[in-house]
Amino acid sequence: ADIKAGRQLASAQCRTCHGLDGIAQIPVAPHLAGESEIYLQTQLKAFRSGKRQSEMMSVVAKNLRDDDIVNVAAWYAAIEITAEMPE
C-alpha cells in the first residue's frame, strides 16, 4: 500500500465528511481513524458493488480503483486513536 497516495486521495475525496485525520466532520459520516485496513477495504468495495448503500458513498466509491481502496484504507488505518470512556 502507498500511504502517501492514500493520504492524497483522502485529502481530495474523503476529508470533507470524514476528516483527513479520520474524525468525521458531520454526524451522518462515521469516524474512520484507526479502522482496520480489512474493514475499510471491505466497506469501500461493498459501496462500490452496491452491496452496501449510501447516497454519498455509493457515488464516491464507484470511481475508486482497487489500488485507490488499498491506499486510502492504509492511510486511515495508520492513524492512531485513543478512547476515553465517561465516568
Place this chain on the structure above:
Amino acid sequence: ADIKAGRQLASAQCRTCHGLDGIAQIPVAPHLAGESEIYLQTQLKAFRSGKRQSEMMSVVAKNLRDDDIVNVAAWYAAIEITAEMPE
C-alpha cells in the same frame, strides 16, 4: 437516552468484537468509540431491517428494541476519542 443501560447492553452484547470502550478487538469489526448517535442508530436499524448485511450484526441487531438502539448508541457516542496522524 439511558447511557447506563447502553453501557450494560454494550458490555453484554457488543464488547467482544467492538470493545466496551468502542475500540474494536478484531479486524473485521469497526471501532465505535465516539461515533455519532445518529450514525450508530442508523446502522443498527439498517442491520435490523436487513438493509445492511453482516453475518454477525444481522443476528445481533435482530433482537434489539428501539430503546436498546437509542441507549447503546448513546453509550458509544459518549466516548471521547483523539486521533494522531502519522508523520
